[in-house]
Amino acid sequence: MRNSLANSIIQKAKVDPNLFLIVGDAGLGLFDTFQVDFKEQYLNAGINEACSVGMAAGLALSGKKVIYYNIAPFSLMRPYEQVRNDICYQELPVIVVGIGSGLTYAPAGVTHYAVEDIAIALTIPNLQIFSPCDANETVACFEYAYSSNKPSYIRIPKNGDPIYNKSVDDITKLQEIKMGESKIAFVTHSNLITEVMNAADHFDASVYTMPFINSKFNYDDVLGKYQYVFVIEEAFEYGSLGSYIREYSKINVNKIGIKNHFIHKIGNQQFLRKLLKIDSCGIIERVKDSM
Structure with missing residues (x-):
């Protein structure tokens, strides 16, 4: 990237x-x-x-x-x-x-x-x-x-990430990455999408990215049809994209991210994702707990 x-x-x-x-x-x-x-x-x-x-x-x-x-x-x-x-x-x-x-x-x-x-x-x-x-x-x-x-x-992030969005149209809008058959939608951004895609397969969930975080997009038009909407981020839950969507839409958003506290343990990115339960297994567990 x-x-x-x-x-x-x-x-x-x-x-x-x-x-x-x-x-x-x-x-x-x-x-x-x-x-x-x-x-x-x-x-x-x-x-x-x-x-x-x-x-x-x-x-x-x-x-x-x-x-x-x-x-x-x-x-x-x-x-x-x-x-x-x-x-x-x-x-x-x-x-x-x-x-x-x-x-x-x-x-x-x-x-x-x-x-x-x-x-x-x-x-x-x-x-x-x-x-x-x-x-x-x-x-x-x-x-x-x-x-x-x-x-x-x-x-x-840095390099080495696969291409998920094959055709970027209007970045002010949600980007449809994967259309699932269930009533569950995952919204994410940055390269946490790798973990989100793996977790989505478990639920047959749809996956969207939002590259323009504070776009004035009408989320209700796309996400209103889902029973469960999860905004999943490698960022603090408080104040990030999930909070923004809650503020500017009527969608009942479930936020999955990093709790607002300092991280004192040291390791590579995958180690911390697992520790903070934002790797694919952690996401699956947290989604199940929220449903």
């Missing part, structure tokens, strides 16, 4: 000299070609997050369309004030990219988790939030965000 995003940025830079990329000592190797071919449109600002976002805002005010690329906790959470005041208050065309959504960087510990970033982002007016499930949705989210000229936050 990172490679797909990087390729999209490079292709866009070829046709838009106003694109400007700021990285925070991340993406090393990923943007080597960009540094050479577009050296006047690139800056590695180092471990300097608040200042980087401030620079992004200044460049946007001078006519640039800026992308700030860093690990998720350091692209949004550390410079929260600057994202809020410098970018979103002024509605500037800046895309904040957060790499390592959810528990992607699990071995690095809690400082590198991004499980509360959606909840934080949802508190900021004017900020579009995207959480694609695969490379196709990643490209679609970037294209939408770039053309919108609005403040945007795109959170993505």
Whole structure:
């Protein structure tokens, strides 16, 4: 997914000299070609997050369309004030990219988790939030965000994820990934979809993704026909997509995610998913308990 995003940025830079990329000592190797071919449109600002976002805002005010690329906790959470005041208050065309959504960087510990970033982002007016499930949705989210000229936050995991959304149409809508025969629907985002798809087979449930987290989509039109709707996330249950759908629809949403507490155990992503019961077996167990 990172490679797909990087390729999209490079292709866009070829046709838009106003694109400007700021990285925070991340993406090393990923943007080597960009540094050479577009050296006047690139800056590695180092471990300097608040200042980087401030620079992004200044460049946007001078006519640039800026992308700030860093690990998720350091692209949004550390410079929260600057994202809020410098970018979103002024509605500037800046895309904040957060790499390592959810528990992607699990071995690095809690400082590198991004499980509360959606909840934080949802508190900021004017900020579009995207959480694609695969490379196709990643490209679609970037294209939408770039053309919108609005403040945007795109959170993505790393590479190696299969393609689930074969044909991305309108990312402001729920994406139908699998149509089941039961009265159960699973809604998810990011690469937890791998676990969700496996769990869905157990119930013959339908599966949808929502790459545009705070889209003003009418969920009732699609989800109203289901007896049970589960929003399943590698994110805090409180304040993420499940909470957003509850707020803006009449759907009786069951939330399956991470409880709002610090995770003190260390392991890889799969270890933590199992521990937190958001792997496929844990999802099956929690769905059964809720029905």
